[in-house]
Amino acid sequence: MNVLEVSGLSKKYPKKDVFAADDVTFEVGEGEIYALIGPNGAGKTTTIRMLATLISPTKGDAYMDGFALTKKPDEFRKRVTYLPDEAGAYKTLTGIGYLEFMGSLFAKDKAELEGFVRQGEAISGLGDKLRDKIGGYSRGMIRKLLLARAVMTSPKLAIMDEATSGLDVINALEIRKMIKDLSVNNKMSFLLSSHNMLEIEYLADRVGLITAGKITAQGTVKELKERYNSDNLEEVFVKAVSESEVL
Amino acid sequence: MxxxxxxxxxxxxxxxxxxxxxxxxxxxxxxxxxxxxxxAMSGISESAMGSKISIANLDGSAFTADILARMEDDGSSLNMVTLPENINPESYAAELENLGIKSLIIIPEGFGDSVINDGENGEITVVSEMSVGGMFTNLDSLSAADAVDTINTASKDEILLKKYGVSDEILAKLEAGAATVDYTTLDGKIAKINPSALSMVMMFQxxxxxxxxxxxxxxxxxxxxxxxxxxxxxxxxxxxxxxxxxxxxxxxxxxxxxxxxxxxxxxxxxxxxxxxxxxxxxxxxxxxxGSADLSAIEGQVSSADFSAVSDAVASVPQALAALGVTxxxxxxxxxxxxxxxxxxxxxxxxxxxxxxxxxxxxxxxxxxxxxxxxxxxxxxxxxxxxxxxxxxxxxxxxxxxxxxxxxxxxxxxxxxxxxxxxxxxxxxxxxxxxxxxxxxxxxxxxxxxxxxxxxxxxxxxxxxx
Incomplete structure (x- = not known):
C-alpha cells in the first residue's frame, strides 16, 4: 500500500523560464525509504518543499490517505514531518522545551504530547543535555534533536533533506540505523534527499534520480546499478547525469 | 492550546x-x-528672555518712564505699543494678533502714583499667546515674565524711589513688589492663567x-x-x-x-x-x-478689574478647558x-x-x-x-x-x-x-x-x- 503518491508534480518559479520540478511522479510505500538524488539545483528541494506544503505546485498533485496536496494541504500536513537541510532550532529553548513545543503542534491532548516527548527524548540520545539551552548545542546535537523531533510524532511519512549533514561518522551511522529501524519495525515511510551515495545505498529501498527537474530514472539500487552497468550508486549518478546532459 | x-x-x-x-x-x-x-532647560528659558519685550504703558508717570528707561539701559529691547481705549481682556487675543506679537505687558494707569504716593505696587497684566504646535513654541512668554521681574525689582529700588522723595515708611510697604495678572491666549480663546504653568502641562501632554x-x-x-x-x-x-x-x-x-x-x-x-x-x-x-514661590503660578491674585473674563484665577485644568486644549x-x-x-x-x-x-x-x-x-x-x-x-x-x-x-x-x-x-x-x-x-x-x-x-x-x- 502506498503512503504517498506523487503525480506529475511541477513547479515553475515566477520570472524563470524553466520548471524547477517538471512532471515529477513517484510513490512511496508503507515502511519504504525512497531517496531522491540528483545534482545541485536539479529540483530535489523544490519537490520536497512542495510535499512539505511550504510552496504550492504549479501543476500536478500528490496524495496521502486520499487527501490531495493541492486541495487539502492541512490534512496532508498532518501526516508529514519535514526536516530541512541546515535547519535550526530555537536557541532560547532547552532541548526538551523544543520537543515539547514542536510536539504540542501535533498533539491532540496532553497525554499524546507526553508520549511524543518521551519518544523524542529516547530517539535523540541527548540525555541530560536536553535540559540545556539549544544555544549551547553543537551542530551534531542540533541535528539529532531535529531528527528526533521529525520522527517522535510517528508520521506516516518523514521527509528528510540531507538527514545526516553535519554529523560525524559515528553519529551519522546511528541516525541511519535509527531510520532503518523505524521503517522496518514501525512501518514509518521516509522520503530522503542526499548527496551521500553511500548513505542512500545503505538506506534506500528505491531511488529516484532527478536531473533538470525531471525524474530520469528510478528503481531499487540494484536495478539502477544494472541499468547503468555500474558497481555503485556514485557511478550510476555520474552516468545518469551525463546522459541527461547529452540529451 | x-x-x-x-x-x-x-x-x-x-x-x-x-x-x-x-x-x-x-x-x-x-x-x-x-x-x-x-x-539645560533652565538655560534655554533664560535665553528666551533676551527677545524683544512688548509693553503697553497706560501710565504716564515719570516714575514708570524711568523704570522702562532703566530696562533699556540694562539691555532689554522694548517694543512700546498702544492699545485701544477701554480694551477688555476678551479682546487681548485679537489685539496680540493685530500687533503681531506673542506677549504683552500692560502697565496700568496710575501705576507710578500708587507706588510713590500710596506704597502700593498695583498690578501688572501680562498677556501671552500659546500654541499647541511643537515642544518649544511657548517659550516666548518667558521673556515677558522676566521683564515683569525687572519692573518689580525697579519699582522697589530704593535709589530710584528716593529720587521721587518716597518716605522710609512707604519704602517698607513696597517690599512685596507688584502683583501680576496673567492671561494666556490660544487660537482666539483666553484664560486667566500664568502661561508658564500652562506651558509645563501642555509640554508634558x-x-x-x-x-x-x-x-x-x-x-x-x-x-x-x-x-x-x-x-x-x-x-x-x-x-x-x-x-x-x-x-x-x-x-x-x-x-x-x-x-x-x-x-x-x-x-x-x-x-x-x-x-x-x-x-x-x-x-x-x-x-x-528663580526662588519665587511656585504657588504664585496658579495665582491667588484677585482681579476685580478684569471680572469680564473671570473673577478668579483659573486652575490649570480650568484653563486648559477654557482654551480648548483638553x-x-x-x-x-x-x-x-x-x-x-x-x-x-x-x-x-x-x-x-x-x-x-x-x-x-x-x-x-x-x-x-x-x-x-x-x-x-x-x-x-x-x-x-x-x-x-x-x-x-x-x-x-x-x-x-x-x-x-x-x-x-x-x-x-x-x-x-x-x-x-x-x-x-x-x-x-x-x-x-x-x-x-x-x-x-x-x-x-x-x-x-x-x-x-x-x-x-x-x-x-x-x-x-
Missing amino acids: KFSNLFNKEIKGLLTRQVIVSMIVTMFLFIMLGQILGG MMIAPIAVFFLLTMASQMIMTAISTEKIDKTLETLLSTPVSRLSVLMSKMTAAVVAALLNVVTMGIGMIFYVGGIAGGVASGIM LSIPEYLLFGLQLILSLAIGLAAALLLGAMATDAKSQASLMLPVTMASMLPFFVTLFADVNAMPVMFKFIMYAIPFTNAYMAIPNLMSGNLLIFWVGAAYQAVFLAGTLYAAVKMFMSDKLFTASFGENTKKKSLFAKK
Whole structure:
C-alpha cells in the first residue's frame, strides 16, 4: 500500500523560464525509504518543499490517505514531518522545551504530547543535555534533536533533506540505523534527499534520480546499478547525469 | 492550546533577559536625562528672555518712564505699543494678533502714583499667546515674565524711589513688589492663567503622547521583524510552517506577542518618561521663577478689574478647558484609533519587510524604512507645527502615515477634525494595502523565495522588470 503518491508534480518559479520540478511522479510505500538524488539545483528541494506544503505546485498533485496536496494541504500536513537541510532550532529553548513545543503542534491532548516527548527524548540520545539551552548545542546535537523531533510524532511519512549533514561518522551511522529501524519495525515511510551515495545505498529501498527537474530514472539500487552497468550508486549518478546532459 | 504554545514560544523568544535588562536600563537612562535636561532647560528659558519685550504703558508717570528707561539701559529691547481705549481682556487675543506679537505687558494707569504716593505696587497684566504646535513654541512668554521681574525689582529700588522723595515708611510697604495678572491666549480663546504653568502641562501632554507613539511603533515593528527574519535566518521557519498549524495562526501569534512585548516596553519607558518630562518642567519652572514661590503660578491674585473674563484665577485644568486644549473621552478614543492604525501599519510593513530578510545585515537594512518613517514625523512634530507648514511640506508630512498619529492630539485639541478624519481614512487605506500585501506574502511561496541581500538584483520585490 502506498503512503504517498506523487503525480506529475511541477513547479515553475515566477520570472524563470524553466520548471524547477517538471512532471515529477513517484510513490512511496508503507515502511519504504525512497531517496531522491540528483545534482545541485536539479529540483530535489523544490519537490520536497512542495510535499512539505511550504510552496504550492504549479501543476500536478500528490496524495496521502486520499487527501490531495493541492486541495487539502492541512490534512496532508498532518501526516508529514519535514526536516530541512541546515535547519535550526530555537536557541532560547532547552532541548526538551523544543520537543515539547514542536510536539504540542501535533498533539491532540496532553497525554499524546507526553508520549511524543518521551519518544523524542529516547530517539535523540541527548540525555541530560536536553535540559540545556539549544544555544549551547553543537551542530551534531542540533541535528539529532531535529531528527528526533521529525520522527517522535510517528508520521506516516518523514521527509528528510540531507538527514545526516553535519554529523560525524559515528553519529551519522546511528541516525541511519535509527531510520532503518523505524521503517522496518514501525512501518514509518521516509522520503530522503542526499548527496551521500553511500548513505542512500545503505538506506534506500528505491531511488529516484532527478536531473533538470525531471525524474530520469528510478528503481531499487540494484536495478539502477544494472541499468547503468555500474558497481555503485556514485557511478550510476555520474552516468545518469551525463546522459541527461547529452540529451 | 496550539495558539498559546505558539504565543509562549514567541514571547519567550522576544522577552529575553537582555531585552528586559535593556528596558530597565533605558528607563533609568531617561530618568537621568530628565534631571540633566532640567538644568539645560533652565538655560534655554533664560535665553528666551533676551527677545524683544512688548509693553503697553497706560501710565504716564515719570516714575514708570524711568523704570522702562532703566530696562533699556540694562539691555532689554522694548517694543512700546498702544492699545485701544477701554480694551477688555476678551479682546487681548485679537489685539496680540493685530500687533503681531506673542506677549504683552500692560502697565496700568496710575501705576507710578500708587507706588510713590500710596506704597502700593498695583498690578501688572501680562498677556501671552500659546500654541499647541511643537515642544518649544511657548517659550516666548518667558521673556515677558522676566521683564515683569525687572519692573518689580525697579519699582522697589530704593535709589530710584528716593529720587521721587518716597518716605522710609512707604519704602517698607513696597517690599512685596507688584502683583501680576496673567492671561494666556490660544487660537482666539483666553484664560486667566500664568502661561508658564500652562506651558509645563501642555509640554508634558504634547511630548508624552508622541514619544509613546514613537517607541511603540519602532519597538513593535522591530520585534515583529525580528520574529520573522530570525526564523528565516536561523532556518526554523520551514520546520515551523510544515507543522499542522495554519500560517495565519503563526502570523497572529507573532503579531500579538510583538504588540504585548512592545506595550510592556512602553509602560516601563513611560515611567522613565514621567520623570524625564517632570525634570524638564521643573527646570523650566526654576528658570522662570528663580526662588519665587511656585504657588504664585496658579495665582491667588484677585482681579476685580478684569471680572469680564473671570473673577478668579483659573486652575490649570480650568484653563486648559477654557482654551480648548483638553481631550474628552471620545477624543482620547480617537487618538487610540490613530495609534492602533499606526501600530498596525508598522507591524504589517515590518512583517512584509522582515519576510525578505536573509541575514542579520539585511534585517537591519530592511528595518530602516519603518524606523525612518517613524522617526522623521516624530522629530518634526516634536519641535514644529506641521499644520503651519507650507502646503507642499504639509502634504509630504501627512503622506507619511505615522504623522497622523503624532498630530492626532494637536489636531483634536485644535478642532482640526477634517485633517484628523482624512488622515484616519488615509491610514485605513494604507493599512489595508500593507496588510493585504503582508498576509499575501506570508501565505504564499514568496515567504521562501523573496529575499533582500546578495541576490537583490535578481530576486528583490523592488527589482525593476
